[in-house]
């Protein structure tokens with residue numbers, strides 16, 4: 001099976017977690033895109049969705065799914081999203097697609113977080129995937145110095161094929177920190193959150209996933225945390 005087929009399989013399996021007549025929280029990225037395409041097939045069974053990025057909002061609308069402003073939605077029954085890495089305790093690195101801040105906000109008001117990922121994302125210790133940190137542009141240099149003190153190698157994310165900084169949906173910049181072996185994800189999440197100028201860190205540990213649907217060659221494996 002190709003990686004895309006594994007992503008498609010977990011996207012399909014995630015439909016079982018969609019709560020009828022509710023507003024669904026929807027993540028960002030290639031796996032989330034497969035999920036949106038599956039969600040479109042049952043759109044008459046949901047009220048609508050809250051999107052974690054402009055790209056997700058556009059794809060949802062393209063399928064005729066109503067997109068709600070989170071300010072008008074006090075609680076979300078289920079949030080479905082991918083991950084860059086996930087541990088067998090449900091902690092995740094997210095933000096490879098730069099949507100970490102909005103993803104964290106939507107996840108924070110969701111009763112259940114269902115992570116959908118191909119099996120290669122399951123790791124024992126996170127950190128092989130560089131940890132994304134969204135920062136206010138004026139704090140780019142000071143936050144970079146503070147992140148270097150944590151032991152990794154921080155690098156400003158650039159717009160593909162250019163020397164210009166990548167700018168997020170929120171007007172922030174992303175610093176990717178390579179070379180961290182994350183022994184205590186909850187402690188590191190707290191530590192990075194305390195750096196002045198950080199908007200959000202792509203560690204989802206204090207609030208991790210409740211369920212993970214992992215795409216494996218022999219089928220979809222369900223992990224519950």
Ligand SMILES: O=C[C@H](O)[C@H](O)[C@H](O)COP(=O)(O)O
Nearest residue numbers: 029030031082095096097099
């Ligand atoms: O910012 C992007 C998100 O955190 C994604 O969920 C994550 O990068 C995984 O993306 P993909 O499903 O494309 O591997």
